[in-house]
Amino acid sequence: MGDHSLRLKAFVKLGAFFREFISSVTQDKEHVISKDGWISEFQTAITLASQQNPWFTEEFQLQAIENWGEALKEESLQDWLAAYPRANGEPKRVALIMAGNIPLVGFHDFLSALITGNSVLVKLSSKDKILFPFIAKYLEDTEPSLKDAIEFTDGRLTDYDAVIATGSNNSARYFEYYFGGKPNIIRRNRNSVAILDGTESEEELKALGRDIFDYFGMGCRNVSKLYVPQNYQFDKFYESIECYSDVLNHTKYANNYDYNKAVYLMSEFPILDNGFLLLKEDSSYSSPIGTVFYERYRTKEELNIKLEQDKDQIQCIVSNSTAEGLPLGKAQSPGLSDYADGIDTVEFMLKITHK
Template identity: 50%
Template sequence: MSLHTTKLLINALKKLGELMCDPDNELAAIIQNAQHHNAWFTPTEVKKSLSSLGEMLNESDLEQWFSTICLTTTPKKVGLILAGNIPLVGFHDVICVLATGNTALIKMSSSDDKLIPTLLAQLVNLEPSLADRIQYVERLKDFDAIIATGSNNSSRYFDYYFGKVPNIIRKNRNSVAVLSGNETTVEIEDLGHDIFDYFGLGCRNVSKIYIPKGYEIKNFFEPLEKYQPIINHFKYNNNYDYNKSIYLVNAVKHYDNGFLLVKEDLSFTSPLAVLYYEEYDSINNIEKLLDNAHDNIQCVVSNINLSIKKETISFGESQHPRLWDYADDINTVDFLLNLVK
């Protein structure tokens, strides 16, 4: 990729980021209509995703990111199977393919098939040379590599069909938070974003907290009151009511603040509207536990300086990844650059 081409791409992506942070009329209409196709994609949540991704595409980070990209002019065809659990969740994979000079064969999720095409059309308007490198497909064929995101069940299907070509196949992951017990009210409020943004449907959402023995749950609940309106979303409310009834019928001990159920559990994967917790008496034990479970965890949120393999993220920042924060700790750009060697 020539320096001139890189500059053009950086400029186009920067302008796209500005549009995402300040949508024009066309994008604003898509934002408003998204919830009619997918009830989870409310205008508030879609705007939240657009803003986060728009911030990612700032000029400084783009220049730093592109400085690591040096590739041949012989593009490969990369099949992308995108997820649709939260708005625009596959956008970063598409950008990685385009930034490395490859061609994206995009199989959209039926849950999110309007937002990304709208944004990519805007990107092509800004940089027309990308037009031939973006293709939407119903069935993947004639590809050189695959990046597929799905559940643990779908990953077995992906392994079977795509295991013979270079691939990144992503499975279920969850994010956790480790509390010291000394968090400020503001820090717990910020943690609320990690828990409730996108209704808790993303792999970067915190689904479990680790708390010191003797921690008062009321100290956790009180700062979260600002998120109470989440219960007004009918699908979230349905999940809350269902899980609450199960716990009540089965006499399962839990805490309830009227919009979030908190239950002690060893698992990382909590049901929607439920947050699991586990008590600890030693940070060293938690560090060992998290390192042993490294492959099941997407993010670790904490104000503690943890000695673990995974980088710790500040409260409220799990849904604000930067260009080089790759899903599952697999460097997507390195994977794509190696295809052309």
Template identity: 50%
Template sequence: MSKINIKSTINSFSSLGRQLTEPDTQLMAIIDDERHHNAWFTSESVLQAVTAIGKMLNEVDLQTWFAKYNLNEQAGDKKVGLILAGNIPLVGFHDVLCVLASGNQALIKASSQDARLVKAVLQKLVVIDSNFADKFSFVERLVNFDAIIATGSNNSSRYFDYYFGKVPNIIRKNRNSVALLTGNETAEELSALGHDIFDYYGLGCRNVSKLLVPKDYVFNFFFESIEHYKGIIHHHKYNNNYDYNKSIYLVNSVKHLDNGFLMLTEDDRMASPLSVVYFSYYDDQASAQKTLQEQSENIQCIVTTAPINVSNQVVPFGQSQQPALWDYADGIDTMEFLANL
């Protein structure tokens, strides 16, 4: 078992990053074709996901990332089973990246919703560096693994615990993201918040599904600032969700605000249905922080400019779907886990 050549690995991944930032004709054809396999994966959404990963794989960040871990000392070569989610394009790629970067082998059980993109990106990596050719395989069933990283729902996590509890594992459950508003946000900041809500149609765990707002907050300015996202209603699946939730609220006389493509309703829960964002009022900064701390196990990231002290990742408006290499899902350091296998 050989040591990892970190310099060569960084060169390979940064080269892949450059190719993803400016997709060639072949990759663009795959990007455009995805909507035929998964109606949520529009060309715009897939291109956004591909280029976001491309930007993430820049040389400076890769060097910073690798410097945090003692990988040169590690033998690697463990077989790591990966159960990938498929809710947004390439959502499982970071796990694959971590396994390859740590010198281990990835046994990939891709989601049927998002199997083609991951394969296409890894094929590009193999063309750049043939050493990765035998470092991953796509499998229908996971067998003969040394560790597991599985992403799913609160329900599936119980099965994962049962089947994979005897090996080192990271098992992820449902999480959602929250925006903490102070009432002093600019139109630009609230417009950027629209990205956190609407990117990938709100299907990601880093999408904002809940707003914490000060008592007596008036939503008019918020609605004005996100008006330019109204085109989202023309996506038939999003529109179906909007019509369905609207009819439920009307039939059940649920008090809600509606701008024609997004509904807001007061609710203590974190996970809202598609086309709906829940909100809760808070009395002061301390009570808002207390709410966030109590819900930390259910939160992926918090979007705000307020100075808060919480355990979850805090990002500026518009940045929830632009994670860096070290922004780990559920706050669990995947590379640290893999380096210590």
């Protein structure tokens, strides 16, 4: 179907634009404005997004854009889609309810729906309302047939065939009640964990800092929990992440860190503290901003059994033993086939078009 190859080309062009934008911003911020209308408009959108939501710093927006610029290369997209049969059913209208915890967090769902020939009805999070409409405008300009395929709504969702909804555990209950009658993917809270064994180098622990501090730790792929051996000392860990101390210059992060520290101290919980990251021994996975939970394990075998039991709460695992998960530092660099919650969205799209 010609439509699919045109859409593929549109996303390849978007990837090239992302890469061009990143290089123009990093090379010469002053001359970005005059060079290219799209580039200056994108810069304006990014500035506006960081004003509207202070968690979306320009640095973290650029990181998300750079990651997608790398993913949206023709060869990568073709390799990704080659694993699936060609979509040849009736295109469907897919409602996408986006989260807003990190910039462009719903982009993979947006891409999966459109590249399989479907149309999208997008309900954006109030925290991430600026970047997607700009991207849609760029795609529609590149490939005019997409104009009828992308719609944004603030109101109630109507006239759709399937739903992908991302939210908290509380909103998931509402989503299941509301969208249960349609084909759906409903995502809940998940967190990511790191397994340390004490042999990590300073470089590896520094890389782990990215898994913790990227996007201020607000993504489901961010590490919010460390598993460490019984006798583990955190001195080397804290020394290795010292380079992230400027996270405290961000007011909202600093406020959260101070608040959580005060709560723990008043409750007389024992905590470790380096001045910008609290460590608290805790069996849960979801730690508040400015805090990482940790738990000590006796054997890797016991730990693996526990993680297998809790797999519905875990998005990804990082470790210096790749047999156990991703390398340290790679949690926030997913590939096209790294599906959220392990649910294959392309397969989902192909199933609904065949009904």
